[in-house]
Amino acid sequence: xxGALHLGVLSVFGDAINFIFHQQEARTGQTMVGGPDQVWHLxxxxxxxxxxxxxxxxxxxxxxxxxxxxFRRGEAVAxxxxxxxxxxxxxxxxxxxxxxxxxxxLNVTFALxxxxxxxxxxxxxxxxSQVDRDAVEAARGMGMRGLQVxxxxxxxxxxxxxxxxxxxxxxxxxxxxxxASLAGLSxxxxxxxxxxxxxxxxxxxxxxxxxxxxxxxxxxLAGIQWLLTPRGLKVARAGAAA
Amino acid sequence: MTAGAVxxxxxxxxxxxxxxxxxxxxxxxxxxxxxxxxxxxxxxxRYTTPFLNQLLLVLIAVGIGFAVAFAFxxxxxxxxxxxxxxxxxxxxxxxxxxxAFIFLLxxxxxxxxxxxxxxxxxxxxxxxxxxxxxxLSNVPVESQDAGRGMGMTDRQLxxxxxxxxxxxxxxxGLxxxxxxxxxxxxxxxxxxxxxxxxxxxxxxxxxxxxxxAAGLSILMAIALDLLLLVSQRLLAPWRRPSMGAxx
Numbered sequence: 001x002x003g004a005l006h007l008g009v010l011s012v013f014g015d016a017i018n019f020i021f022h023q024q025e026a027r028t029g030q031t032m033v034g035g036p037d038q039v040w041h042l043x044x045x046x047x048x049x050x051x052x053x054x055x056x057x058x059x060x061x062x063x064x065x066x067x068x069x070x071f072r073r074g075e076a077v078a079x080x081x082x083x084x085x086x087x088x089x090x091x092x093x094x095x096x097x098x099x100x101x102x103x104x105x106l107n108v109t110f111a112l113x114x115x116x117x118x119x120x121x122x123x124x125x126x127x128x129s130q131v132d133r134d135a136v137e138a139a140r141g142m143g144m145r146g147l148q149v150x151x152x153x154x155x156x157x158x159x160x161x162x163x164x165x166x167x168x169x170x171x172x173x174x175x176x177x178x179x180a181s182l183a184g185l186s187x188x189x190x191x192x193x194x195x196x197x198x199x200x201x202x203x204x205x206x207x208x209x210x211x212x213x214x215x216x217x218x219x220x221l222a223g224i225q226w227l228l229t230p231r232g233l234k235v236a237r238a239g240a241a242a
Numbered sequence: 243m244t245a246g247a248v249x250x251x252x253x254x255x256x257x258x259x260x261x262x263x264x265x266x267x268x269x270x271x272x273x274x275x276x277x278x279x280x281x282x283x284x285x286x287x288r289y290t291t292p293f294l295n296q297l298l299l300v301l302i303a304v305g306i307g308f309a310v311a312f313a314f315x316x317x318x319x320x321x322x323x324x325x326x327x328x329x330x331x332x333x334x335x336x337x338x339x340x341x342a343f344i345f346l347l348x349x350x351x352x353x354x355x356x357x358x359x360x361x362x363x364x365x366x367x368x369x370x371x372x373x374x375x376x377x378l379s380n381v382p383v384e385s386q387d388a389g390r391g392m393g394m395t396d397r398q399l400x401x402x403x404x405x406x407x408x409x410x411x412x413x414x415g416l417x418x419x420x421x422x423x424x425x426x427x428x429x430x431x432x433x434x435x436x437x438x439x440x441x442x443x444x445x446x447x448x449x450x451x452x453x454x455a456a457g458l459s460i461l462m463a464i465a466l467d468l469l470l471l472v473s474q475r476l477l478a479p480w481r482r483p484s485m486g487a488x489x
Contacts (some may be wrong), residue, residue, distance in 0.1 A: 087463035092442055171336070171339075175340060211342040
């Protein structure tokens with residue numbers, strides 16, 4: 001019984017891998033689906049809308065969060081936005097944008113950016129406002145002005161917290177980009193939501209590729225965070241861990 | 243021939259008139275109106291089952307997630323090396339998009355409640371675990387010493403001193419986990435569970451439907467969040483709840 005189950009599980013995953021690397025006839029007949037070309041194309045589309053949305057969310061949320069944190073104003077707003085963002089159902093957001101605003105790349109980018117703004121805004125506020133007052137005073141004592149303090153002291157010291165928000169936003173966005181096909185944009189979600197065309201092999205193939213993409217994106221952002229974190233913070237952290 | 247055409251014309255006229263004046267007909271056109279109140283009143287009962295299903299799914303998933311995270315947090319309270327291991331493992335699982343997670347389980351558990359519960363409870367693990375661990379490590383050494391001075395064993399110290407003092411952090415973690423689980427559970431329509439995602443997905447271009455389904459889901463999240471907030475004030479009245487943790 002369990003042997004048969006394992007064999008069945010393995011064969012579905014085998015079919016899924018096969019779907020990624022070899023074209024095959026669609027479940028509905030006539031057309032050919034799967035294979036590296038289609039998977040690459042959908043992956044490209046998926047990444048394109050993900051990066052556009054993440055970029056847009058950064059451009060909007062980072063300056064606002066950093067400014068609020070620098071002046072230590074609007075804590076209630078900055079924290080509430082993050083809390084409220086978690087309550088928004090992704091499926092409803094996509095449906096809402098498709099029904100009220102429209103479909104296509106621009107509208108989906110906007111919808112996904114809305115999803116990415118709360119964690120970036122909240123974390124950049126928290127990160128900057130929690131920077132040690134003594135460090136800020138020292139910077140002012142050295143003759144730095146407002147923007148210099150932000151750029152050379154507050155931002156570098158807030159990198160770990162800000163990047164945690166960026167990573168949360170990126171995960172939310174790349175996950176929800178799979179729903180973009182409901183708003184007229186082809187992404188890897190097409191494979192997952194098109195079971196009657198692509199079959200179980202295509203659905204599981206889509207799930208595998210999306211999961212790998214998400215983990216890769218998360219690891220890349222962790223790498224970027226490591227590069228951006230000031231050496232002093234790393235030393236302090238290593239010392240605390242030891 | 244001519245007689246038939248003459249008879250048909252008034253009929254067509256009636257049809258048009260009916261579709262414009264019927265009680266919920268204007269909203270069936272599924273366009274133009276932002277929110278059709280009459281349709282909402284007439285059809286509200288179709289959201290009852292999805293709402294209750296979603297609520298049950300959230301309660302089960304957060305319950306299981308809390309039980310597992312709690313057990314591991316207690317274990318790692320004494321075995322500190324478990325903390326990075328468990329945080330790392332749950333972090334990777336948290337990264338997997340829910341839609342992909344559902345269909346990665348398709349060959350193993352199929353589609354249905356079982357799959358939905360696994361996916362949702364796995365997502366709650368990290369935030370609940372991190373907050374319990376943080377809460378336990380923030381307990382003042384003086385409180386621990388006082389407990390030991392009264393002759394408490396490790397277990398008594400944990401249940402009578404450390405866990406009660408960690409309660410605000412623990413509940414803060416539960417609040418975040420619960421609110422996110424409510425939102426993600428709408429996606430469990432793709433695991434064949436009739437949550438509020440079902441009406442959303444079925445009539446994805448019908449504005450009134452989207453507003454009701456999304457509104458009910460957000461209301462559920464707010465209600466559960468408030469319930470946990472109130473329970474924290476009752477259980478740990480010595481400390482005001484913080485506004486919320488970071489993402």
